[in-house]
Structure formats: structure tokens, C-alpha cells
Amino acid sequence: MAIVETSKFQRSKRVEYLPKLREIQTGLEKDLANLRSKFNLLEPESKIFGDLENLKADAESRARNLELVVEDLKEELKAIKSILDLDLKKKSSID
16 A cells, blocks of 8 residues: 555656646757757858958968068169169260
């Protein structure tokens, strides 16, 4: 008889816990849905940040290339000035 009473008691307790467990399950499912929607919102942002990093790297590379071109142009300008200066000296010495 004690075994039957214990099992009846356990069943009544289980019945009491079922609504609470369902409520918890529903809350967890809502939390999961919210997390998934937030993740979906953040996913494109991470792609944007990746694209921005790529653009930044490209811009830095182009800036370095431009700096090299400017240095080359400065060297060419020095050479041209040097040649012109020599030409002017030659012309003045001829006159």
C-alpha cells in the first residue's frame, strides 16, 4: 500500500510540475527565437565590417603606391632640374 501511495503522490507532483515546465519551455523557445533573430541582424553587420577592413587595406595599399610614385616623380624632377641647369650653364658660357 505504501508503494501505491508513493506513486500516486509522485504522479500528482508530476502533474503539478507539467504546467510550470511547459511555461519554462515556452520561455526558452521565445528566447531562442529572439537570439536567432538578433544573430540574423548581426550577421550582415559582420560582413560589412569585413568589407570595410578590405576597403581600408586597399586604400592603404593605394596610398603606399602613390607615395612611391611621388618619390619617383621627385627624383625625375631633380634630374630634369639638373639637366636644365647644365643646359643653362652651357648656354651662358657659349654667349
